[in-house]
Amino acid sequence: xxxxxxxxxxxxxxxxxxxxxxxxxxxxxxxxxxxxxxxxxxxxxxxxxxxxxxxxxxxxxxxxxxxxxxxxxxxxxxxxxxxxxxxxxxxxxxxxxxxxxxxxxxxxxxxxxxxxxxxxxxxxxxxxxxxxxxxxxxxxxxxxxxxxxxxxxxxxxxxxxxxxxxxxxxxxxxxxxxxxxxxxxxxxxxxxxxxxxxxxxxxxxxxxx
Numbered sequence: 001x002x003x004x005x006x007x008x009x010x011x012x013x014x015x016x017x018x019x020x021x022x023x024x025x026x027x028x029x030x031x032x033x034x035x036x037x038x039x040x041x042x043x044x045x046x047x048x049x050x051x052x053x054x055x056x057x058x059x060x061x062x063x064x065x066x067x068x069x070x071x072x073x074x075x076x077x078x079x080x081x082x083x084x085x086x087x088x089x090x091x092x093x094x095x096x097x098x099x100x101x102x103x104x105x106x107x108x109x110x111x112x113x114x115x116x117x118x119x120x121x122x123x124x125x126x127x128x129x130x131x132x133x134x135x136x137x138x139x140x141x142x143x144x145x146x147x148x149x150x151x152x153x154x155x156x157x158x159x160x161x162x163x164x165x166x167x168x169x170x171x172x173x174x175x176x177x178x179x180x181x182x183x184x185x186x187x188x189x190x191x192x193x194x195x196x197x198x199x200x201x202x203x204x205x206x207x208x209x
Contacts, residue, residue, distance in 0.1 A: 019058065022048050023044060023055055024069050024072050027044045030043050031066070031115075031118055032110070035118060035122055036062075036129070037125065041062060066129060067132055070115055072111075073115060074106060074137050075137060078106075078141055081102045081103060082141075084098070084102075085148060091155075095151075096148055096152070096170075097204070100196070107174050107175070107178060113181075113182055115133075116178055116179070141171070142167050145167035149164040157207075157208070159207060161206065161207060173195070
């Protein structure tokens with residue numbers, strides 16, 4: 001039984017729409033295995049089951065593919081969290097806990113771990129990747145956290161501890177925990193969620209007016 005032409009066209013359109021996501025997922029796996037310098041687009045294409053030329057229909061080069069991995073793995077979640085924060089009507093304490101929960105969930109995923117370790121290990125060789133990550137991910141995230149902290153100070157919930165000058169301190173234990181898990185997961189147990197909850201409770205106690 002032959003497939004109607006319209007149905008074939010719809011299938012091809014759906015496949016084309018899904019292709020960039022497949023390429024990004026495969027690229028993350030290859031980046032995790034081979035690092036940025038060692039990753040070849042032909043290996044990514046082989047994992048997806050397409051030709052190398054097909055990748056160039058969606059991404060100009062390996063750097064742009066890496067940026068797409070970052071935006072898909074981290075960027076979309078940061079943007080959603082910032083949008084949530086902008087319309088949040090509860091207390092700032094509850095807002096900060098929700099932000100921390102969302103960000104921790106995102107940063108604990110294997111895809112983010114791949115990106116973080118890659119930037120740490122190869123950032124000096126590829127400073128443009130670090131610059132991109134700071135510009136699109138770190139910078140907006142820091143400004144979003146700064147706004148939340150100032151919101152809490154203005155409402156009288158938080159003491160003005162100076163944390164608004166260093167809002168990255170809120171999330172630095174998350175990054176440290178990701179690195180710890182990556183390095184030492186085979187030599188000792190580390191309860192990622194419990195560690196982050198301990199940090200959050202300590203930080204909130206210090207901020208409380």
